[in-house]
Amino acid sequence: MTYTQDYSTTTIIDDFGSESNYPTAFGITFTPKVSGIGLGLLGLFGAGYVLVTFFMPALGKYLELKLDETTKQEQVNQQTQSTLQQKLQEAEGRLQQAEKRRATVLDLYANSNDLKTLLLDVNTLIQSRDLTFLNFLPQGDPVIIGDDSLGAGAKNKLKRQTYQLTIKGPFGNTHNFLRDLERLQPLILIKDLKTDLVQTEIPVNLVQSGNRAELKPQINDTLNTSMTLDVLLPLTPEEIAALAPPPPPPGGAGQAQKPEETPKK
Template identity: 35%
Template sequence: MTLSDDLNFAEHGGEFDSAAPASLVIFGVTFTPQIIGILLGVIGLAGAAYILLNLLMPAWESYQQQQAKSLELQAQVAQKKANIKQIDKVKDELAQAKQQKVQVLGLFANEKTSDTLLLDMNRLVESGNTPTSINAVRAKLNKFVPVSQKPEPIIDGSLGPLVDGKLQRSSINAEITGTYEQTQSIIRNIERLQPLLIIKDYQATLAPVESRSPLDKTPVQVGPAAINTSFQLQILMPLSPEEIAAAAAAAAKTAPKK
């Protein structure tokens, strides 16, 4: 081999090494490295979108549903707690109302206080007497007569429409004699009695001067004058549920028809 042949071989070999690699051709489209990179990026985005739509979105929707359900359950629990507190409040108010009812009913009379009212009146009248001179006026109870044998329901509106059919009263005509101070003290003590009493038809007149002895034909007024005081005591008592129903039925019968 000659030197020129060697040089020619070197030239041919240089051309072989510098030749560019062949690109992939499919359906007439040449896929260069740049195009392949873009296609791989698009495929990656499509895969990510597929995963997002088919995996992440259902999971997110399920999370949202569970979150809404949790909030709803929390609201129900809070409402139930509020209802329990409301029930406790209503129970407390009911207990207070029952206690107030007992206290209010304690202001009214009952069969026991009605039976002992005559004794109470005698005690109040006698308490106004003090051991003084023989000419002093002694307070005394002249009359204590029940108007009716049994209490009557109040349905005439005399104490207001709210009371009708809920209370009953027993009326007693009474008369006492005493000085002005004694009479005033007796009336005040009657008002302080435990049962609720109403004093009506109050009338007062001067009492005739009494003789100091059977032989004294000319009685002389010595000391304060005596006063005869007459009035009607009305004893108020609550009706039982059965009596309230009966009073309502009686009121309905007597009410004018429209």
């Protein structure tokens, strides 16, 4: 026996397309289209929630840190510039002080004009102390001080003009003259000081006053005094330049010369 039942195509389509087969909530039937829109809205809401809850605070914190970093960097730059400016001013102040000290020291040394009037100045001192002027002889031309006799700082920076001076007179007057000579404006070094009595035997008198007795010479203790005077002068810029070592040849700085090769036989 064969059983046959006819199905209508329209009925099948209506059964599958009917909204009664989809869930309903709050009066909304969640068809595939509605469900897709709902899921899209839900995803958008979730993205917005994540953006507002996590990303925006993090972005605000980042921008705040970035602004703070920029502000501190500007402060550091200002402090660095201020420190550099302060150090520059301190260096300039030290340079000015060094220049003043240098000028003060150079004023102590003689110059060409001092050498021209030195004989007159010395003769004036000798006469003021009632001494006899015997001789005043220059010993050659000025010589550059190339050793450490006056200290390492004076090496190749000063020169000396040497004179031989001889005077005659009493001890007290001679002593006062030496003190006056030290006060002269040009810096003078006294060397090889030598004194001799003009008269080796001096008669004396015994003078008694009450209970005291005192020996007094009948004549003055006249001395012949000779000495060497070194007048110090600073070098001129031309003399300093002449003492500077020559510059190395082009391309030869720091290179050792190669030994000459022996020609092969």
